[in-house]
Amino acid sequence: MARRFRSTYHQKVDAKGRVSVPASFRRVIEDGDPDWSAGQRPNFIIVFGLKFQKRLDCFTLNAMETIDASIDAMAPGSPERKKLERVYHAHSIEAQIDEDGRIILPQSLRDKLDLIADEKARFVGMNDHFQVWKNETYEGLYGTDDESDEDEDLAPDFDMRVLFSSANRPSGEA
Structure with a gap:
């Protein structure tokens, strides 16, 4: 089974x-x-991605192969395929992690996120990919890690697994 991107990290971006x-x-x-x-x-x-999206979506090469195969299976020239090709091909770059475990975000990507030197970027694990946000942008949309209101209407003993459809429910049924 493939490893997954999990958790949230705050990382400083240098000059x-x-x-x-x-x-x-x-x-x-x-x-x-x-x-x-x-x-x-x-x-x-x-x-x-798209101009209005203030985040970066990052995929492994294998995950991108899966996306590419799905795009390739679509009718050539269809409006949906053109949109997906524009986002996943024209609006993407290949990146490499250096020997110190870092990447260099080109100025154009830092500008997209409104990130300046010495600010924190938020890395958010999203299962098959991860997102990079300017910390303040993310918090403006979703709140801080400690104050998210997504679960305010849930009982203290609510089991999140009930949100899976019965066909997709993981073992250890809720």
Whole structure:
């Protein structure tokens, strides 16, 4: 079973745009790069997407292959395929983690996020990919880690697994 991106990390971006990729995320990226081996630098894809989206979506090479296969299966020239090609191909770059576990965010991507030197970027694990946000932008949309209101209407003993459809419910039924 493939490793997944989990948890949230706050990482400082330096004046050159360098930011450390969380160690647990690096392991997933390494596992998802078919050409990676010990001592090499793993590659992954950064999707900067649509203009109004103030985040970066980052995928392993294997995860991007799955997305590419889904796009390839669509009718050539269809409006849906064109949109997906624009986002996942035209609005993406391949990135490489350096020997110190960092990536360099190009100025254009820092501008998209409104990130300046010495600010914190938020790395958010999203299962098959991770997102990079300016911390303040993320908190403006979702609140801080401690004050999210997504669960305010849930009982203290609520079991989140009931949200899965019965067909997709993990073992250890809720």
